[in-house]
Amino acid sequence: MGLSGERMISGFVMERIQIGAIQINNVNLSSALEFVSGLVENKKSKNNYICLPDGYVLALANKDQKLQSILNKSTGTFPDGKILEKVARLKGFDSVSTVSGYNLLEHFIEKPNISHYFYGGSEESIEALASEIKRKHKNPNVLGYKSPPFLNLDEIDNNQLIRKDIEDIKTLSPDIMWVGISSPKQDYLMANFAHFLPNTLLIGVGAVFDYYSGRVKKSPDWVKKMGLRWLYRFVREPKRMYKKEFRTIGFGIPFYLSQIIQNRKSTNSNKNNIAPDKSNDQNKAKLK
Numbered sequence: 551m552g553l554s555g556e557r558m559i560s561g562f563v564m565e566r567i568q569i570g571a572i573q574i575n576n577v578n579l580s581s582a583l584e585f586v587s588g589l590v591e592n593k594k595s596k597n598n599y600i601c602l603p604d605g606y607v608l609a610l611a612n613k614d615q616k617l618q619s620i621l622n623k624s625t626g627t628f629p630d631g632k633i634l635e636k637v638a639r640l641k642g643f644d645s646v647s648t649v650s651g652y653n654l655l656e657h658f659i660e661k662p663n664i665s666h667y668f669y670g671g672s673e674e675s676i677e678a679l680a681s682e683i684k685r686k687h688k689n690p691n692v693l694g695y696k697s698p699p700f701l702n703l704d705e706i707d708n709n710q711l712i713r714k715d716i717e718d719i720k721t722l723s724p725d726i727m728w729v730g731i732s733s734p735k736q737d738y739l740m741a742n743f744a745h746f747l748p749n750t751l752l753i754g755v756g757a758v759f760d761y762y763s764g765r766v767k768k769s770p771d772w773v774k775k776m777g778l779r780w781l782y783r784f785v786r787e788p789k790r791m792y793k794k795e796f797r798t799i800g801f802g803i804p805f806y807l808s809q810i811i812q813n814r815k816s817t818n819s820n821k822n823n824i825a826p827d828k829s830n831d832q833n834k835a836k837l838k
Contacts, residue, residue: 571611599744608633655755667727670731699711736756
Protein backbone atom coordinates (compact mmCIF):
# COMPACT_ATOMS: atom_id res chain seq x y z
CA MET A 551 0.00 0.00 0.00
CA GLY A 552 2.97 2.37 0.40
CA LEU A 553 2.24 3.17 4.06
CA SER A 554 5.48 4.17 5.73
CA GLY A 555 4.65 5.52 9.16
CA GLU A 556 2.29 7.48 11.35
CA ARG A 557 2.38 10.19 14.00
CA MET A 558 -0.19 10.78 16.71
CA ILE A 559 -0.88 14.49 17.17
CA SER A 560 -4.01 16.45 18.00
CA GLY A 561 -5.96 13.34 18.94
CA PHE A 562 -5.68 11.15 15.87
CA VAL A 563 -3.18 9.22 13.80
CA MET A 564 -1.61 10.89 10.77
CA GLU A 565 -0.50 8.18 8.37
CA ARG A 566 2.46 8.69 6.07
CA ILE A 567 2.55 7.50 2.48
CA GLN A 568 5.86 6.92 0.69
CA ILE A 569 5.96 8.88 -2.58
CA GLY A 570 9.39 8.58 -4.13
CA ALA A 571 11.87 9.75 -1.50
CA ILE A 572 9.37 11.61 0.67
CA GLN A 573 6.54 10.68 2.99
CA ILE A 574 3.35 12.70 2.69
CA ASN A 575 0.39 12.56 5.02
CA ASN A 576 -2.79 10.73 4.14
CA VAL A 577 -4.86 13.93 4.13
CA ASN A 578 -7.35 16.06 2.29
CA LEU A 579 -8.33 19.65 3.06
CA SER A 580 -10.89 18.67 5.69
CA SER A 581 -8.54 16.42 7.69
CA ALA A 582 -5.67 18.90 7.26
CA LEU A 583 -7.78 21.68 8.81
CA GLU A 584 -8.69 19.40 11.70
CA PHE A 585 -5.06 18.44 12.21
CA VAL A 586 -3.79 22.03 12.21
CA SER A 587 -6.58 23.08 14.59
CA GLY A 588 -5.47 20.35 16.99
CA LEU A 589 -1.85 21.49 16.82
CA VAL A 590 -2.80 25.09 17.57
CA GLU A 591 -4.91 24.01 20.56
CA ASN A 592 -2.19 21.71 21.90
CA LYS A 593 0.89 23.83 22.49
CA LYS A 594 2.81 21.15 24.37
CA SER A 595 4.47 19.81 21.24
CA LYS A 596 7.65 21.60 20.18
CA ASN A 597 9.45 21.98 16.85
CA ASN A 598 6.19 21.99 14.89
CA TYR A 599 6.30 22.84 11.20
CA ILE A 600 4.19 21.86 8.21
CA CYS A 601 5.51 21.54 4.66
CA LEU A 602 3.43 21.66 1.49
CA PRO A 603 5.58 20.14 -1.26
CA ASP A 604 4.59 20.20 -4.93
CA GLY A 605 6.02 18.23 -7.84
CA TYR A 606 9.09 20.48 -7.99
CA VAL A 607 9.99 19.85 -4.34
CA LEU A 608 9.40 16.12 -4.88
CA ALA A 609 11.88 16.22 -7.76
CA LEU A 610 14.47 18.07 -5.65
CA ALA A 611 14.00 15.79 -2.64
CA ASN A 612 14.73 12.68 -4.69
CA LYS A 613 18.31 13.96 -5.05
CA ASP A 614 18.68 15.92 -1.80
CA GLN A 615 18.91 13.80 1.35
CA LYS A 616 18.76 16.81 3.67
CA LEU A 617 15.52 17.99 2.08
CA GLN A 618 14.17 14.43 2.33
CA SER A 619 14.91 14.44 6.05
CA ILE A 620 13.30 17.87 6.56
CA LEU A 621 10.09 16.78 4.82
CA ASN A 622 9.97 13.35 6.46
CA LYS A 623 10.60 14.66 9.99
CA SER A 624 8.06 17.47 9.76
CA THR A 625 4.95 17.58 11.91
CA GLY A 626 2.98 17.36 8.69
CA THR A 627 3.79 17.10 5.01
CA PHE A 628 0.67 17.83 2.98
CA PRO A 629 0.53 17.23 -0.80
CA ASP A 630 0.31 20.50 -2.73
CA GLY A 631 0.72 19.07 -6.20
CA LYS A 632 -1.45 16.93 -8.45
CA ILE A 633 1.26 14.33 -9.00
CA LEU A 634 1.45 13.63 -5.25
CA GLU A 635 -2.31 13.21 -5.09
CA LYS A 636 -2.41 10.92 -8.14
CA VAL A 637 0.42 8.66 -6.96
CA ALA A 638 -1.13 8.39 -3.48
CA ARG A 639 -4.41 7.31 -5.07
CA LEU A 640 -2.57 4.79 -7.24
CA LYS A 641 -1.33 3.28 -4.00
CA GLY A 642 -4.89 2.90 -2.75
CA PHE A 643 -5.32 6.07 -0.68
CA ASP A 644 -8.43 7.32 -2.43
CA SER A 645 -9.26 10.11 0.01
CA VAL A 646 -5.97 11.97 -0.50
CA SER A 647 -6.27 15.33 -2.26
CA THR A 648 -4.10 18.40 -2.64
CA VAL A 649 -3.98 20.85 0.24
CA SER A 650 -3.02 24.39 -0.65
CA GLY A 651 -1.51 26.96 1.67
CA TYR A 652 -4.02 29.47 0.33
CA ASN A 653 -6.94 27.39 1.62
CA LEU A 654 -5.29 26.93 5.01
CA LEU A 655 -4.68 30.67 5.36
CA GLU A 656 -8.16 31.55 4.15
CA HIS A 657 -9.68 29.27 6.79
CA PHE A 658 -7.58 30.19 9.84
CA ILE A 659 -7.36 33.95 9.29
CA GLU A 660 -11.12 33.98 9.96
CA LYS A 661 -10.64 32.54 13.47
CA PRO A 662 -10.52 35.41 16.01
CA ASN A 663 -9.03 33.17 18.72
CA ILE A 664 -5.99 32.25 16.59
CA SER A 665 -3.12 34.72 16.30
CA HIS A 666 -0.89 35.02 13.24
CA TYR A 667 2.50 36.29 12.14
CA PHE A 668 3.50 36.63 8.49
CA TYR A 669 7.15 36.13 7.57
CA GLY A 670 8.16 36.20 3.94
CA GLY A 671 8.01 37.94 0.60
CA SER A 672 9.47 41.27 -0.42
CA GLU A 673 8.68 44.55 1.32
CA GLU A 674 6.11 45.33 -1.41
CA SER A 675 4.57 41.88 -1.08
CA ILE A 676 4.23 41.97 2.70
CA GLU A 677 2.76 45.50 2.60
CA ALA A 678 0.21 44.43 0.00
CA LEU A 679 -0.70 41.39 2.09
CA ALA A 680 -1.18 43.48 5.24
CA SER A 681 -3.36 45.93 3.35
CA GLU A 682 -5.54 43.18 1.86
CA ILE A 683 -5.99 41.37 5.18
CA LYS A 684 -7.09 44.62 6.83
CA ARG A 685 -9.48 45.29 3.94
CA LYS A 686 -11.04 41.80 4.01
CA HIS A 687 -11.25 41.30 7.78
CA LYS A 688 -12.63 43.61 10.42
CA ASN A 689 -10.35 42.74 13.35
CA PRO A 690 -7.70 40.30 12.11
CA ASN A 691 -5.68 38.74 14.91
CA VAL A 692 -2.33 39.50 13.28
CA LEU A 693 0.64 40.19 15.54
CA GLY A 694 3.05 41.28 12.85
CA TYR A 695 4.47 41.17 9.34
CA LYS A 696 8.12 40.95 8.31
CA SER A 697 10.01 40.57 5.05
CA PRO A 698 13.06 38.38 5.73
CA PRO A 699 16.56 39.03 4.37
CA PHE A 700 17.21 37.61 0.90
CA LEU A 701 19.49 34.60 1.38
CA ASN A 702 20.76 31.71 -0.70
CA LEU A 703 19.80 28.21 0.38
CA ASP A 704 23.21 27.51 1.92
CA GLU A 705 23.02 30.70 4.01
CA ILE A 706 19.88 29.78 5.95
CA ASP A 707 21.27 27.31 8.52
CA ASN A 708 21.83 29.13 11.83
CA ASN A 709 21.68 32.51 10.10
CA GLN A 710 21.97 35.32 12.65
CA LEU A 711 19.67 37.73 10.81
CA ILE A 712 16.88 35.16 10.73
CA ARG A 713 17.66 34.17 14.33
CA LYS A 714 17.13 37.78 15.45
CA ASP A 715 13.79 37.92 13.62
CA ILE A 716 12.77 34.62 15.25
CA GLU A 717 13.66 35.93 18.71
CA ASP A 718 11.46 38.97 18.10
CA ILE A 719 8.61 36.74 16.93
CA LYS A 720 9.07 34.49 19.98
CA THR A 721 8.23 37.40 22.29
CA LEU A 722 4.89 37.77 20.50
CA SER A 723 4.17 34.01 20.63
CA PRO A 724 1.75 33.76 17.67
CA ASP A 725 -0.28 30.59 17.26
CA ILE A 726 0.70 30.30 13.58
CA MET A 727 3.67 31.74 11.74
CA TRP A 728 3.08 31.72 7.99
CA VAL A 729 6.38 31.40 6.11
CA GLY A 730 6.07 32.76 2.58
CA ILE A 731 9.32 32.23 0.73
CA SER A 732 10.07 29.84 -2.09
CA SER A 733 10.59 26.12 -1.52
CA PRO A 734 12.88 24.55 -0.52
CA LYS A 735 14.19 27.65 1.28
CA GLN A 736 11.13 27.87 3.51
CA ASP A 737 11.44 24.18 4.43
CA TYR A 738 15.07 24.64 5.47
CA LEU A 739 14.17 27.75 7.45
CA MET A 740 11.33 26.06 9.33
CA ALA A 741 13.37 22.95 10.14
CA ASN A 742 16.27 25.07 11.44
CA PHE A 743 14.32 27.58 13.52
CA ALA A 744 11.03 25.95 14.61
CA HIS A 745 12.56 24.78 17.89
CA PHE A 746 13.09 28.42 18.91
CA LEU A 747 9.29 28.91 18.77
CA PRO A 748 7.87 26.31 21.17
CA ASN A 749 4.34 27.75 21.19
CA THR A 750 4.06 28.46 17.48
CA LEU A 751 3.18 26.30 14.49
CA LEU A 752 5.14 27.20 11.34
CA ILE A 753 3.45 26.61 7.98
CA GLY A 754 5.33 27.07 4.69
CA VAL A 755 3.04 28.53 2.06
CA GLY A 756 5.35 29.73 -0.72
CA ALA A 757 3.85 32.40 -2.96
CA VAL A 758 0.52 32.50 -1.11
CA PHE A 759 1.19 36.02 0.19
CA ASP A 760 1.18 37.31 -3.40
CA TYR A 761 -1.94 35.31 -4.29
CA TYR A 762 -3.85 36.43 -1.22
CA SER A 763 -2.96 40.09 -1.72
CA GLY A 764 -3.93 39.90 -5.40
CA ARG A 765 -0.47 40.87 -6.66
CA VAL A 766 -0.33 37.56 -8.58
CA LYS A 767 -3.42 36.00 -10.10
CA LYS A 768 -4.35 32.52 -8.85
CA SER A 769 -4.89 29.75 -11.37
CA PRO A 770 -8.59 28.93 -11.93
CA ASP A 771 -10.07 25.91 -10.14
CA TRP A 772 -10.57 23.99 -13.39
CA VAL A 773 -6.85 24.37 -14.16
CA LYS A 774 -5.96 22.91 -10.75
CA LYS A 775 -8.39 20.02 -11.15
CA MET A 776 -6.78 19.09 -14.47
CA GLY A 777 -3.31 19.23 -12.91
CA LEU A 778 -2.23 22.04 -15.24
CA ARG A 779 -1.23 24.63 -12.65
CA TRP A 780 2.37 24.34 -13.85
CA LEU A 781 1.33 25.25 -17.41
CA TYR A 782 -0.76 28.22 -16.23
CA ARG A 783 2.20 29.59 -14.26
CA PHE A 784 4.59 29.04 -17.14
CA VAL A 785 2.35 30.87 -19.65
CA ARG A 786 1.97 33.84 -17.29
CA GLU A 787 5.62 34.07 -16.18
CA PRO A 788 7.76 32.11 -18.69
CA LYS A 789 11.11 33.74 -17.84
CA ARG A 790 10.77 33.16 -14.12
CA MET A 791 9.09 29.77 -14.17
CA TYR A 792 10.60 27.82 -17.06
CA LYS A 793 13.45 26.21 -15.09
CA LYS A 794 11.22 25.15 -12.24
CA GLU A 795 8.32 23.90 -14.35
CA PHE A 796 10.45 22.03 -16.87
CA ARG A 797 12.30 20.32 -14.05
CA THR A 798 8.95 19.40 -12.51
CA ILE A 799 7.62 17.94 -15.75
CA GLY A 800 10.96 16.29 -16.62
CA PHE A 801 10.82 14.40 -13.35
CA GLY A 802 7.07 14.13 -12.87
CA ILE A 803 5.93 12.39 -16.06
CA PRO A 804 8.52 9.54 -15.99
CA PHE A 805 7.99 9.16 -12.23
CA TYR A 806 4.21 8.92 -12.58
CA LEU A 807 4.47 6.40 -15.42
CA SER A 808 6.89 4.30 -13.37
CA GLN A 809 4.39 4.31 -10.49
CA ILE A 810 1.61 3.10 -12.83
CA ILE A 811 3.83 0.25 -14.07
CA GLN A 812 4.89 -0.63 -10.53
CA ASN A 813 1.29 -0.61 -9.35
CA ARG A 814 0.20 -2.94 -12.18
CA LYS A 815 3.05 -5.35 -11.47
CA SER A 816 2.11 -5.38 -7.80
CA THR A 817 -1.56 -6.01 -8.64
CA ASN A 818 -0.70 -8.88 -11.01
CA SER A 819 1.70 -10.36 -8.48
CA ASN A 820 -0.98 -10.33 -5.78
CA LYS A 821 -3.43 -12.03 -8.14
CA ASN A 822 -0.92 -14.77 -8.96
CA ASN A 823 -0.22 -15.36 -5.29
CA ILE A 824 -3.87 -16.03 -4.45
CA ALA A 825 -4.31 -19.77 -3.90
CA PRO A 826 -7.08 -21.37 -5.99
CA ASP A 827 -10.28 -22.24 -4.11
CA LYS A 828 -10.48 -26.06 -3.99
CA SER A 829 -13.60 -26.21 -1.85
CA ASN A 830 -15.85 -26.87 -4.87
CA ASP A 831 -13.65 -29.78 -5.98
CA GLN A 832 -13.78 -31.27 -2.48
CA ASN A 833 -17.57 -30.95 -2.38
CA LYS A 834 -17.84 -32.66 -5.76
CA ALA A 835 -15.63 -35.48 -4.53
CA LYS A 836 -17.90 -35.98 -1.48
CA LEU A 837 -20.98 -36.19 -3.70
CA LYS A 838 -19.37 -38.94 -5.75
